[in-house]
Amino acid sequence: MRDAEKPTQPSTRPFLSVLRRLPATIAFIAILLACGIVSQGLWRPFEDSAAFEAVAYGLPALEAGRWWTPLTGTFFVVQPLVYIPTLLILWGFAVLEYLRGWKVAAAYFAIGQLFAIFTSALLLWMFALIPNWAWAAEQAATLDVGPSGGAFACMAAAAALFASPWRVRVLLLLIAVATIGLLFLGTVADLEHAVALALVLLVDRSLHVQRATVREQRFIAFIGVLAFAATQVIFAFVPTDGPFGTSAPLAGPWWTTVVETLVVVLIADGLRRARRWAWVVSLVLLGINALLGVLLLALLAAADQADVHAAFDGGVALTIATAGVALAVFIYLVWVRAAFPPRHRRTLSPGHPTDHDETKKLLRAHGGGTLSWMTTWEGMSTTHTEHGSVAYQQRAGVALALADPLGPEEGRAASVAEFIDDAERAGLAPCFFSAGEATRAAVPATWRSLVVADDTIVDLPGLEYTGKRWASIRTSMNRAGREEMTFRMSTLRDESWGVRAQLHAISEMWVGDKGLPEMGFTLGSLEQAEDPEVRIALALAPNGDVDGFLSWLPVYGEGRVRGWTLDLMRRRDGGFPPVMEYLIGMSAAHFRDEGAEILSLSGAPLAHEYPPDARVIADLSDKLADMLEPVYGFRSLHRFKEKFHPRYETLYLLYRDEGDLPRIGLALTRAFLPDATARQFASAGLELVQRGGERE
CATH class of the missing domain: 3.40.630.30 (Gcn5-related N-acetyltransferase (GNAT))
Structure with missing residues (x-):
């Protein structure tokens, strides 16, 4: 038994213990806030102050020889409200420092920040040479402040340290945010975010989408459709000024956009849950948008461009950009179509009610654990594998396997792998309840385990x-x-x-x-x-x-x-x-x-x-x-x-990751x-x- 007596005072407080490991993060935040107080940027727009031009970085500053601006501009923020997201995105810096030390975190931040500033300036200088590209000319003459370039680099580097599948998920979210920001908002900061993110992805090579499991393929599709929905929201409520043109918020009723967005979100959730209908509806929706972009391109080539732009209220370029997003997601959905089986396959195959005689035959021939006899009870289903069988219940979208697989001991690890693969292809979350050490050793290394009892x-x-x-x-x-x-x-x-x-x-x-x-x-x-x-x-x-x-x-x-x-x-x-x-x-x-x-x-x-x-x-x-x-x-x-x-x-x-726990909890209940x-x-x-x- 564990000693019932507990110390009256813990030796260390967890929160203070964490803070002690984040000296660089705390110091950076302190400098950022101190600069905000000195410049009054915490309560007044710093971009309107007289000091802004002297400390802000960008192509104009470099052309004017203000070499110090990449350093000074890092510690200021353009607007008071921008301090909130700026502080939040520093989580990557904190995670890196906590896991790998302040030197590594500072190196990622400094290199990412400087690379984002100088590369963005170089790209804008090159883009400004292209005739009649108003966005490039405007951004090439713009100054900026803030640590967001380095912060994005740290977030990407921190995500690379996460266990699978959270690594891919967080990186995809960062890519979606950076891409949408660049295409539809198009500020210098958005370009810097994309550049810093690209640098870390190229150097760390931590994003391995080609190795994605069936479950992750669905999650990528989920993120893609959500990104498409985000473009519709931006179109409706936010004036855009991206590389592909400008647009004003839509003049129609706001509630229609809200309803449309909710519908797309429901479709995206259906993709995450492997619903075939969601896959079909997504293809239709994305296909229509992609086709609209193709028709606009053809119309621009065949008709007077001024008339076409007038007919679409100047939103032609942004419509084409949205069509590009839709086409990319459409192609991906077609590529991973096997991840969305028809409804009649949304059960484990060959899953069927337990054949008591067959299960007992396996138990007598090859033995089992102390809970194995429970697999013969009513309410259990059995999926047969090459080497044996796995007993489970299907509840709340979970394939809830009970105890260890049945069959020859040398084939039980293969039965575990086969059960997991069949469950994921059926759109179910696989897990093992009351499993022993052998099954724990047989599940993928990325799986989690939670003690549920002592036999x-x-x-x-x-x-x-x-x-x-x-x-x-x-x-x-x-x-x-x-x-x-x-x-x-x-x-x-x-x-x-x-x-x-x-x-x-x-x-x-x-x-x-x-x-x-x-x-x-x-x-x-x-x-x-x-x-x-x-x-x-x-x-x-x-x-x-x-x-x-x-x-x-x-x-x-x-x-x-x-x-x-x-x-x-x-x-x-x-x-x-x-x-x-x-x-x-x-x-x-x-x-x-x-x-x-x-x-x-x-x-x-x-x-x-x-x-x-x-x-x-x-x-x-x-x-x-x-x-x-x-x-x-x-x-x-x-x-x-x-x-x-x-x-x-x-x-x-035994379960895949924390994202499955709510469903598993409901299934167990x-x-x-x-x-x-x-x-x-x-x-x-x-x-x-x-x-x-x-x-x-």
């Missing part, structure tokens, strides 16, 4: 209830003998109608006290105990009443039953007090005498034995366990099982409580609040 294992060979450590179990067994209690190991089908009726009455009373229906998924009921291979342990009073009972699931290995897993634990109110200790103790002795090797008392969720250095996870587990204890008693159950001095095997939730109503959830929640208030 409590009692080794049966040589088990004797002697010594001080077994005193409580001996006491319960001796008391049972004095009170003439009877132990019987049986099967539910072999019991009389009267005994079966008592078992149902005890279970119904137990469920009724919880406020929520009987849980499922990894927690069985008397329906599952009907299986003739499931054992029932009964504690009978002298008058024949059932004071308590257990159900035991077989654990196969090497072609035989090598152990048993505890499932149901039920007791009659007012019956023999230590009935559970008595039943488990007698069951263990019975199975030991039959030659079984192990007895699993199953895992209690939120009651993991964490190592001393797992403070954050342990604290979170403690808080959740405190909240749920009044309803399900997970921690009390864990403490009860410690009386049998088990060893522990960790069970994990529905898997464990498939029949719970909203009213029952609300009642249980009220009980939690009331119990929590009583403890305080």
Whole structure:
């Protein structure tokens, strides 16, 4: 057990500990704000001040010989409100400094800032030589201030340190922001952002879209369609002055643009969730916009350009630019069309309800874990792999695999990979619940793992209830003998109608006290105990009443039953007090005498034995366990099982990344409580609040 005593004062405060590792970030922000105070730029537009021209950088400053401006201009901001986004985008600098030190962060920032300033000036000087390009001439004569070029370089470098898939996602978001800004806003700052971002992408080579999984292909499509939607919003509400021309906000009702944007966002979300209809609608929408751009180009070539521009209120160039974005996303969607299967494939193939005989055949032939028998229960589906099978439930867009794959041990890693691939192609989020170390080692290296329980294992060979450590179990067994209690190991089908009726009455009373229906998924009921291979342990009073009972699931290995897993634990109110200790103790002795090797008392969720250095996870587990204890008693159950001095095997939730956790949480809720109503959830929640208030 973890030591219950906690230090009265933590040795370090996490927030202060983080700040100590960010001296360069803090110093830069302090200088930025100090310059804002001295120049009054924090409350007045600095670009209107007399000092602006002396410190601002850009092509005019370099042509005038003001060589110091790339340094001085970095610490000023054009408008007071711009301080907010400027400070926010410095997150990349902070992340780099925290992970790689202040020297690396400062190097990325300085090189990115200087490269963005000088390269943008060079490009604008070249563009200004092109006749009749008003945008180039205007921006070539513009000055700018601010650290955004270096900040974009740091954000790209920081994103390159992220684990997959967040690396690609953040980089794509940065690319989308920089591209839209350059094409439709077109300020010197937007050009600097794009240049700095391009530099880091070329040097670090951290963006590997060609290696994207099916899931990431959908996410890229999602970002692309959102970028297209952003162009429509910009067109409608923001005057643009990009490289391809200027435009004024649309004169139509604002709500029509809002509705259109919401529709496009819904379509984009459909792409993220692998909906075929969203893919089809996106192709139509993008295709129309791309075709409009092509027709405009043809019209410009065939007719008088002045008339065409007049007919489209001067928005021809921007319409063509939008068409370019639409065409790029259209081509990408066609390229990754296999990532959006038709609706009839939105399930694992060949997924079907569990064939009990086939699953049991695999278990007998190749064995399984302590939870493997649960894969034979109703409600489970099975997908067959080349080497075996994986049992799962499909809920809330999640393929929720239970325990480890079945089949030959040497083929289970391949079954894991095949299950993940099939789930992703079906547009489902794959995950494994209550999986062991072998499955954890078989999932991709980028996957996350979360401890969900400790499987409590009692080794049966040589088990004797002697010594001080077994005193409580001996006491319960001796008391049972004095009170003439009877132990019987049986099967539910072999019991009389009267005994079966008592078992149902005890279970119904137990469920009724919880406020929520009987849980499922990894927690069985008397329906599952009907299986003739499931054992029932009964504690009978002298008058024949059932004071308590257990159900035991077989654990196969090497072609035989090598152990048993505890499932149901039920007791009659007012019956023999230590009935559970008595039943488990007698069951263990019975199975030991039959030659079984192990007895699993199953895992209690939120009651993991964490190592001393797992403070954050342990604290979170403690808080959740405190909240749920009044309803399900997970921690009390864990403490009860410690009386049998088990060893522990960790069970994990394995998932792709944190983005899947909300869906997985909903899927697990529905898997464990498939029949719970909203009213029952609300009642249980009220009980939690009331119990929590009583403890305080």
